[in-house]
Amino acid sequence: MAATALSKKKTTKSQKAPPKKKQKNEFFSTKHTATKELSDHSDTEDEEIVQNEDSEGDIGGSDSVSELSSDGDKPFTDDFLQGSEEDEEKGSGSKSGSGSDSDSDSDEYDIEKKSRAIDEERAREEQEADEEMQLNIKEESDEFRLPTKEELEEESERPPDLPSIQRRIKEIVRVLTNFKNLKQEGAPRKDYIEQLKKDLASYYGYNDFLIGALVEMFPVVELMELIEAFEKPRPMCLRTNTLKTRRRDLADVLINRGVNLDPLSKWSKVGLVVYDSQVPIGATPEYMAGFYMLQSASSFLPVMALAPQEKDRVVDMAAAPGGKTTYIAALMKNSGIIFANEMKPQRLNSLTANLHRMGVTNTIVSNYDGKQLPKVLGLNSVDRVLLDAPCSGTGVISKDESVKTSKSLEDIQNCAHLQKQLILAAIDMVDANSKSGGYIVYSTCSMMVAENEAVIDYALKKRDVKLVPCGLDFGCPGFIRFREQRFHPSLEKTRRFYPHVHNMDGFFVAKLKKMSNKKPNVDPSDPPENTEEGTRLAENEEEGTRLAKEEVGLSQSVKENSKRERTKLTKEKQDSSDGATGNGNVESLSTASKWKKRKFPSKEDVSKAREEKRQALRAEKRKKSIWRKDEWPCLS
Amino acid sequence: MRPLDESETTIVFGKLFKFVGNNLKNIVGQNPSHEGPDSNPGGYCFRLQKNKVYYVSEALVKRATTIARPNLVSLGTCIGKLTHGGSVHLIVQSLNLLASNAKHKVWLKPTSEMSFLYGNHVLKSALGRITENIAPGDGVVVFSMSDVPLGLGIVAKSTQDCRKLDPNGIVVLHQADIGGYLRMEDEL
Numbered sequence: 001m002a003a004t005a006l007s008k009k010k011t012t013k014s015q016k017a018p019p020k021k022k023q024k025n026e027f028f029s030t031k032h033t034a035t036k037e038l039s040d041h042s043d044t045e046d047e048e049i050v051q052n053e054d055s056e057g058d059i060g061g062s063d064s065v066s067e068l069s070s071d072g073d074k075p076f077t078d079d080f081l082q083g084s085e086e087d088e089e090k091g092s093g094s095k096s097g098s099g100s101d102s103d104s105d106s107d108e109y110d111i112e113k114k115s116r117a118i119d120e121e122r123a124r125e126e127q128e129a130d131e132e133m134q135l136n137i138k139e140e141s142d143e144f145r146l147p148t149k150e151e152l153e154e155e156s157e158r159p160p161d162l163p164s165i166q167r168r169i170k171e172i173v174r175v176l177t178n179f180k181n182l183k184q185e186g187a188p189r190k191d192y193i194e195q196l197k198k199d200l201a202s203y204y205g206y207n208d209f210l211i212g213a214l215v216e217m218f219p220v221v222e223l224m225e226l227i228e229a230f231e232k233p234r235p236m237c238l239r240t241n242t243l244k245t246r247r248r249d250l251a252d253v254l255i256n257r258g259v260n261l262d263p264l265s266k267w268s269k270v271g272l273v274v275y276d277s278q279v280p281i282g283a284t285p286e287y288m289a290g291f292y293m294l295q296s297a298s299s300f301l302p303v304m305a306l307a308p309q310e311k312d313r314v315v316d317m318a319a320a321p322g323g324k325t326t327y328i329a330a331l332m333k334n335s336g337i338i339f340a341n342e343m344k345p346q347r348l349n350s351l352t353a354n355l356h357r358m359g360v361t362n363t364i365v366s367n368y369d370g371k372q373l374p375k376v377l378g379l380n381s382v383d384r385v386l387l388d389a390p391c392s393g394t395g396v397i398s399k400d401e402s403v404k405t406s407k408s409l410e411d412i413q414n415c416a417h418l419q420k421q422l423i424l425a426a427i428d429m430v431d432a433n434s435k436s437g438g439y440i441v442y443s444t445c446s447m448m449v450a451e452n453e454a455v456i457d458y459a460l461k462k463r464d465v466k467l468v469p470c471g472l473d474f475g476c477p478g479f480i481r482f483r484e485q486r487f488h489p490s491l492e493k494t495r496r497f498y499p500h501v502h503n504m505d506g507f508f509v510a511k512l513k514k515m516s517n518k519k520p521n522v523d524p525s526d527p528p529e530n531t532e533e534g535t536r537l538a539e540n541e542e543e544g545t546r547l548a549k550e551e552v553g554l555s556q557s558v559k560e561n562s563k564r565e566r567t568k569l570t571k572e573k574q575d576s577s578d579g580a581t582g583n584g585n586v587e588s589l590s591t592a593s594k595w596k597k598r599k600f601p602s603k604e605d606v607s608k609a610r611e612e613k614r615q616a617l618r619a620e621k622r623k624k625s626i627w628r629k630d631e632w633p634c635l636s
Numbered sequence: 637m638r639p640l641d642e643s644e645t646t647i648v649f650g651k652l653f654k655f656v657g658n659n660l661k662n663i664v665g666q667n668p669s670h671e672g673p674d675s676n677p678g679g680y681c682f683r684l685q686k687n688k689v690y691y692v693s694e695a696l697v698k699r700a701t702t703i704a705r706p707n708l709v710s711l712g713t714c715i716g717k718l719t720h721g722g723s724v725h726l727i728v729q730s731l732n733l734l735a736s737n738a739k740h741k742v743w744l745k746p747t748s749e750m751s752f753l754y755g756n757h758v759l760k761s762a763l764g765r766i767t768e769n770i771a772p773g774d775g776v777v778v779f780s781m782s783d784v785p786l787g788l789g790i791v792a793k794s795t796q797d798c799r800k801l802d803p804n805g806i807v808v809l810h811q812a813d814i815g816g817y818l819r820m821e822d823e824l
Contacts, residue, residue, distance in 0.1 A: 288818065337696055349821055361713050364696055366708055
């Protein structure tokens with residue numbers, strides 16, 4: 001009977017309205033066991049509704065029973081709305097109380113009572129099972145515990161269990177995104193981040209330094225996207241050589257050969273992206289005829305920022321293998337002149353081969369260290385300079401996985417030092433008064449702030465340059481501040497590119513305009529440097545002229561001496577200034593002061609030495625003339 | 637970097653004459669160059685650097701003088717190498733210059749382009765078109781059917797003889813081809 005009643009009632013379960021549910025809950029709890037505390041859960045509510053209806057049906061069907069039972073049962077009538085308050089009071093009573101009610105029923109309905117009791121038991125068990133399940137789920141999801149030291153030691157002994165590490169990474173990311181609510185008691189954020197760093201390092205194969213640097217730069221969710229993007233290669237791109245063909249024609253020819261390609265993006269008119277190809281894309285006759293160049297999309301950017309005009313004088317300071325140089329030549333339509341420089345002789349072959357293959361005729365290739373270029377080509381002599389600086393390569397991990405493990409803090413600092421020297425050399429070569437330019441573009445394929453924003457900030461302090469917009473609007477602006485460093489606010493005009501945002505290699509581009517050819521050092525130590533240099537130069541020149549005037553007979557040799565010394569001094573000044581500017585700002589202060597102290601005595605020494613030399617020469621001259629006089633009597 | 641001296645000049649011009657004939661005056665003469673940042677373009681000239689002959693515009697030459705000899709790698713277009721024996725080998729980079737001025741041309745069939753690009757000589761079966769009145773020993777520029785210059789060669793037989801030749805006979809001896817950019821990148 002109870003079973004059929006149950007099934008009948010279950011169909012009407014859904015029709016019951018929520019307000020009635022609540023009262024039924026109380027109704028049920030008073031009649032049967034005290035399951036009131038579970039009224040929160042919808043599942044148990046449903047169960048309760050069923051049971052309520054069941055009990056209701058029973059009660060409706062057997063009113064006589066309730067009348068026959070003790071007074072305690074009186075409130076359990078059809079009109080249970082009235083009895084709800086009383087039910088509450090009753091419900092607060094213990095289980096045993098309600099149990100005793102059922103026990104006190106007459107024997108006639110013992111079987112019914114028994115079956116009801118069995119139903120109650122079953123219902124109770126089901127509820128408790130549900131509760132447990134809910135509790136268990138809650139426990140598992142809420143309390144992600146950081147592994148303790150013992151667990152970590154255990155793990156390090158076993159071979160790394162990749163799926164569990166990945167799960168743990170996902171869990172930590174989830175916790176970190178909602179840290180207040182989901183964190184474990186007593187675990188600071190730092191612990192979570194440390195564990196995440198270790199897991200990422202072991203799962204993806206990074207060394208500690210690089211993972212630490214990336215964690216500092218990106219929020220956690222973006223960091224995961226970035227690392228995932230590094231695992232996949234970027235699509236291969238090629239650039240049409242506009243000296244020889246047009247993009248449309250090239251695309252037609254390549255499609256005929258069986259290459260699946262598309263125009264690159266709306267920001268490039270010469271780029272094509274290759275999805276797949278039946279023929280080797282680097283060995284088609286069109287490639288060999290110089291119709292296109294295989295390049296990554298990010299390499300287009302610095303040349304587009306540079307925007308060389310026709311008849312410009314351009315220097316490319318680190319040109320190999322020549323993708324950017326040939327692009328510059330194509331934009332200039334083979335006019336003007338390009339100085340392509342490359343320091344490593346092994347890479348020169350590919351540079352010259354690419355230049356010739358693409359039909360570039362206005363280029364001079366040289367093999368110098370970039371820092372010496374201003375001396376060779378002259379200061380203030382060219383219109384534009386492109387410096388694609390040698391860097392740590394942290395943006396191109398998708399091309400070269402060894403970067404993950406081989407870079408350390410020292411490497412980054414060495415790179416940054418070299419880049420600072422190179423950018424000053426680049427700025428010195430540009431003529432600020434040139435009609436069509438005065439621009440320097442600095443780019444790296446790295447994402448480290450020390451190699452990008454810090455170098456530009458250094459250049460802004462050391463030379464009279466200012467940042468201008470690159471013309472690449474679709475990038476992310478550079479950092480103005482990073483942890484404890486504060487940069488010049490115009491650094492937001494630089495652009496950063498990321499693999500997970502732009503589907504390109506990690507890249508940084510900055511465009512500087514040289515305002516004047518002076519070197520207005522802003523550091524407090526440097527103005528005395530300047531004045532000192534100025535005075536010394538003036539003094540040297542004075543001395544030189546004085547010497548020339550006084551000594552007519554021996555003026556030649558003295559002049560040469562003075563000239564040599566002057567040039568030596570100027571060279572020293574240049575070298576020391578190069579050295580001073582080569583170091584960081586802090587270092588330059590100390591070297592400048594040292595340099596000052598060193599030079600003062602030497603200047604006086606030099607003048608003294610010169611006086612002595614002059615006197616010695618005069619004495620010799622007198623001696624010689626006396627000697628000749630003596631000779632005559634002998635001869636005669 | 638120095639200008640070519642008498643003997644070298646005659647050798648180089650002689651070799652070029654084989655390929656371009658009377659168009660030599662276009663190359664050597666006052667061909668207005670659009671290179672260089674000056675507004676009045678000078679002509680082109682030849683320079684020698686480390687046994688390689690370069691064809692450069694005068695404006696570039698002026699500016700390249702500041703670069704020391706051990707550090708200067710290349711200027712303008714390299715067109716050939718001087719050998720110990722005193723002759724000059726034209727190399728593939730000269731193709732751009734020669735193709736526009738070539739006197740005699742040979743066109744290859746599409747199926748046999750790749751064979752030439754691997755460095756093989758041109759057989760009669762590969763010939764698509766050939767200009768008239770070629771004397772044996774002449775220089776010729778090899779094109780593909782779509783007028784893409786593929787390389788340089790020396791003709792082995794005259795045009796008349798070519799017609800009578802059997803399909804496996806060699807028509808053009810291979811001198812240089814653009815496949816060299818991939819095969820011989822180090823030697824360029």
